[in-house]
Amino acid sequence: MWMSPDEFFAMGGYALYVWSSFGVCALILLIEPLAVRARCKSIVKRLKKEILADQLDKEGSK
Amino acid sequence: MNALLGIIHRDLLLVMRRKSEVLTALFFFVIVTSLFPLGIGADGALLRKIAPGVIWVAALLSTLLGLQRIFSADYADGTLEQMVLSPQSFVLLVAGKIVAHWLVCGLPLVILAPIIGIQFDMDAGSLKVLILALLLGTPVLSLIGSIGAALTLGVRGGSVLMSLIVLPLYIPVLIFGAGAVYANTVGLDISGHFSLLGALLILALAFVPWVSAVAVKIAIE
């Protein structure tokens, strides 16, 4: 139904509105899982540090 | 019944000893309503139009201010725990505290409102509807607000958090209450608004004391 890519991006004059809507939503839907992944990674990092600290404590006190 | 009257009497007595807390909430109501003409301009017709909304919003905010007291003082000194442990039905005690809160924060608003209304050049008919609507609505505000107060007991930043939680739940009361006055000014039938306000009041009276009691117990554990 679209005669050319230009026509598709122009969206019959509504380009700003259609692409802002879909664009912002795409952004949010992309960023949210990335943020959760980052949160998981930081927790794992912290736990690794704690385990290391515990180990060093044990070795130190021997 | 004795327990209910007892706790109402006790809370009122405590308020009388520290009147300032209650009076500040009422002064807040008066001051906030005065801010609107100062911010918008003294156009009589415009003020008359916005008066019901402004008075209702100010009533919501003042009720929130007064709600900070409902459980916090007793929570801080351990009395609330004693009430939970006592043989009296805790739901009844909570209901009593809410009644006391309304007597001290809600009822004065109903009495002050017509004075503010006159400042906004509202006519006698509208004032009557306003008073009746507030009479039905302010108890609902006290009731719903008590849930927020119970949930945020002892939490840092609790008062602002309580407002964030409670204000969306206040919106139906605001809509029906202010809507009743507005409908009256344009000559529409107000019985619908009042039936809905009444229905909200009955629903709230039936369920909220129990919910607030559960919320207090969660906060105390």
Next chain:
Amino acid sequence: MSQKNTLSNKRFMNWFRLSSPMTFYPVAGKLIPFFWVLAFLFGVAGLWVSFFVAPIDAVQGQGYRIIFIHVPTSWMSMFIYLVMAGWAGLGLVFNTRLSSMMAQALAPIGAWMAFMSLWTGAFWGKPMWGAWWVWDARLTSELILLFLYLGFIALQASIDNPRRADKAGAVLVLVGVVNVPIIYFSVKWWNTLHQGASISMTKAPAMAQTMLWGMLLMALALWMYSIAVALMRVQAIILERESHADWVRQLGEVKS
């Protein structure tokens, strides 16, 4: 116990064992990619229908295509609130930590859905009805739903004791669920009372079959997405809250 026995036992006892964060964590891990694939497939199909199958509208031209993201996000924001309330209620009644963790995991997703619904609603309203924001009954109710989500998130964030936060949040969301129909009804009432000043967004284009399919596929895509992200977030929450437990220390990614 023989191998055969444990396997058949596992099938019957599965659901209760899953309510322990320890057993659920690896299960969540296995489910996540599955839901991402489904989300991607439905999403591609939905976008295909939205942009290449659904015809141009007589009144709104190509601009009406925003409906394919606006309506699904609204549906999801309301659906997620109900699911959240369900999990929170289960957590409150049965005292299961994991149910409350699921509710906590779902809240931000629902809030973002509500935000997207409002954002796309504004961008749809501007060209069609001339205003970025209209106090239409549904948009206003959506705004209040966003406030309810934010209140829940704020309450859980402010309470330090996690079990108290779980229960208090549950009470709040259950009160909210009861209030949502009341709020929606009151806002509709308010809207009709002040009809002169507001425009109704129900004047959407007449529903062609393809349009309905487009919205359904996008809604399914968002649903699969929500489950995937909720499972990811619940894993993070489990790690945070159970960090003192042995099994967390023994996890592959932590030990390495």
